[in-house]
Amino acid sequence: GNSVTQMEGPVTLSEEAFLTINCTYTATGYPSLFWYVQYPGEGLQLLLKATKADDKGSNKGFEATYRKETTSFHLEKGSVQVSDSAVYFCALSDQGNRDDKIIFGKGTRLHILP
Amino acid sequence: EAQVTQNPRYLITVTGKKLTVTCSQNMNHEYMSWYRQDPGLGLRQIYYSMNVEVTDKGDVPEGYKVSRKEKRNFPLILESPSPNQTSLYFCASKNGGDYNEQFFGPGTRLTVL
Numbered sequence: 001g002n003s004v005t006q007m008e009g010p011v012t013l014s015e016e017a018f019l020t021i022n023c024t025y026t027a028t029g030y031p032s033l034f035w036y037v038q039y040p041g042e043g044l045q046l047l048l049k050a051t052k053a054d055d056k057g058s059n060k061g062f063e064a065t066y067r068k069e070t071t072s073f074h075l076e077k078g079s080v081q082v083s084d085s086a087v088y089f090c091a092l093s094d095q096g097n098r099d100d101k102i103i104f105g106k107g108t109r110l111h112i113l114p
Numbered sequence: 115e116a117q118v119t120q121n122p123r124y125l126i127t128v129t130g131k132k133l134t135v136t137c138s139q140n141m142n143h144e145y146m147s148w149y150r151q152d153p154g155l156g157l158r159q160i161y162y163s164m165n166v167e168v169t170d171k172g173d174v175p176e177g178y179k180v181s182r183k184e185k186r187n188f189p190l191i192l193e194s195p196s197p198n199q200t201s202l203y204f205c206a207s208k209n210g211g212d213y214n215e216q217f218f219g220p221g222t223r224l225t226v227l
Contacts, residue, residue, distance in 0.1 A: 043219050049215065101172075
């Protein structure tokens with residue numbers, strides 16, 4: 001079945017450091033891939049997405065490239081800020097799913113120190 | 115403003131006392147879903163609905179009920195809550211299609227004593 005695996009946290013970095021959060025997936029079809037972010041006390045919100053192989057999603061300085069050959073969608077940011085502290089979820093949606101379901105990874109908590 | 119609203123945001127109740135958490139969206143979305151979020155387990159889908167009068171079980175449906183009488187509303191019902199249902203609950207909605215993002219409500223923190 002379909003699944004998403006992302007690196008366990010928490011991840012703690014200093015401000016302006018480079019960020020990578022790894023995400024790999026298993027899918028039977030041709031999934032769309034997403035990164036969602038959850039700020040403290042809030043619901044999840046879409047950060048970026050990619051709908052086909054080699055697409056790059058980007059938003060707020062974050063990027064992720066859909067790599068079909070490695071079944072990965074790693075999240076990167078060149079210089080993190082304290083305000084990036086949040087929980088990040090990798091997710092996929094597979095058009096082969098009858099139920100139109102989005103499958104989430106378990107989330108990675110990110111702490112940015114000033 | 116396009117949004118998903120949930121009520122209440124916080125609830126403390128006792129075992130066995132029926133409760134309903136409401137969810138409403140103003141984006142005319144077909145698809146709605148309920149999740150629970152627990153430490154170390156991430157988000158788990160409870161129930162989903164692909165359209166009015168169409169609901170189906172997610173990964174952890176036991177102890178929950180839902181209904182979808184109108185497109186905008188998708189209440190979550192706990193007929194006889196138990197302490198293992200203490201959790202953070204999120205309602206979400208989206209248009210059909212695998213490339214569409216889900217919009218999440220702000221969450222309901224439920225404690226069952």
